[in-house]
Amino acid sequence: MPFVPDSVETTIRELLVDVLGVAPATVAAMTDDTPLFGALPELDSMAVAGLLTEMEDRLEIMIDDDDIDGELFESFGSLVAFAKAKVRE
Amino acid sequence: MSPRPEFRTYNFAGHDEHVLCFGTGSSRRILIIPPLFEEMNRCRRMLVQAMRALAERGAGSVLLDLPGCNESHAALEAQSLSTWREAVVAAATQLGATHMASLRGGALIDDGAVNVPHWRLVPAKGSSLLKTMIRTRIAGDKEAGKQTSEAQLLAEAQKAPIELAGNVLGPAMVAELTNAEPSEIVQLTLRLLGQDIAGSPLWLRTEPQDDPAMSAAIAADLDQWSATCVG
Numbered sequence A: 001m002p003f004v005p006d007s008v009e010t011t012i013r014e015l016l017v018d019v020l021g022v023a024p025a026t027v028a029a030m031t032d033d034t035p036l037f038g039a040l041p042e043l044d045s046m047a048v049a050g051l052l053t054e055m056e057d058r059l060e061i062m063i064d065d066d067d068i069d070g071e072l073f074e075s076f077g078s079l080v081a082f083a084k085a086k087v088r089e
Numbered sequence B: 001m002s003p004r005p006e007f008r009t010y011n012f013a014g015h016d017e018h019v020l021c022f023g024t025g026s027s028r029r030i031l032i033i034p035p036l037f038e039e040m041n042r043c044r045r046m047l048v049q050a051m052r053a054l055a056e057r058g059a060g061s062v063l064l065d066l067p068g069c070n071e072s073h074a075a076l077e078a079q080s081l082s083t084w085r086e087a088v089v090a091a092a093t094q095l096g097a098t099h100m101a102s103l104r105g106g107a108l109i110d111d112g113a114v115n116v117p118h119w120r121l122v123p124a125k126g127s128s129l130l131k132t133m134i135r136t137r138i139a140g141d142k143e144a145g146k147q148t149s150e151a152q153l154l155a156e157a158q159k160a161p162i163e164l165a166g167n168v169l170g171p172a173m174v175a176e177l178t179n180a181e182p183s184e185i186v187q188l189t190l191r192l193l194g195q196d197i198a199g200s201p202l203w204l205r206t207e208p209q210d211d212p213a214m215s216a217a218i219a220a221d222l223d224q225w226s227a228t229c230v231g
Helices: A005-020 A024-028 A045-059 A076-088 B038-056 B081-095 B104-108 B126-143 B150-159 B171-179 B212-228
Strands: B006-012 B015-022 B029-033 B060-064 B099-103 B118-121 B162-164 B167-169 B188-191
Touching: A005 A024, A005 A045, A005 A076, A045 A076, A045 B126, B006 B081, B015 B038, B015 B081, B029 B038, B029 B081, B029 B104, B038 B060, B038 B104, B038 B212, B060 B081, B081 B171, B099 B104, B099 B212, B104 B118, B104 B126, B118 B212, B126 B150, B126 B162, B126 B171, B150 B162, B150 B171, B167 B171
Parallel strands: B029 B060, B029 B099, B099 B118, B118 B188
Antiparallel strands: B006 B015, B015 B060, B162 B167
């Protein structure tokens, strides 16, 4: 079943808990402005690799790594916006 | 008293490979095929705790070391999913497995010995495992100031072994991972996280973690399944 954009945000929150092991309450409190890369110690380059693959599998999208720049993981909002754009493609 | 671990071996391709056993006196002997590559390390503690709990419930289990992994004398770069599938068959035969339980990438190599009931937890596609390793390699190269691409790495991997996220993988392994999917087998019980087993996907975590409740849930499920499902 294709993902509707509204459920993308929920999936991203689940991913942050599952892949990074961040506490569910911390993830639930995140807003668009919550900084990620540099602010979440769990989010290093190794974790990013797993996060991208799991995002592809769960959202049924393909991510071309050339699309990825430093701003993708800047904030929770930027990550959700990227995922939503991919799901619409 | 906590169940005692026993170390045994199985022979494959001229090497004695390690297995860790609990509850060897039981009539049930569940061969556990762990996740592959780094995911194996991330799950080992949780799995061994599940094996102890299984032994306390009266079911024996055997955790397999694959050729080229852990203390194995075999070279990892000489392995492929095909050799690992054969190794699983060798271990199942030599150690008298009555059941087979695989996790994640373990489900890609559990289909050689199909005369025993199979249990799978969150099977993984080979392409996903490979992609994460390639991404990790590219990220590492980038931090070292080197630009590498997926296409470039895959081209290199056709000719010679390449190092991906700490694993030296030969051309056959990379080629097989690209297309591998868990195969359909007859006596299969599929378990998903959050639906059948409560717990966290420790195989995805880069920080080693433990989940005692998940170990207990896996042990309870394997015990019930193996008691009712006889090969």
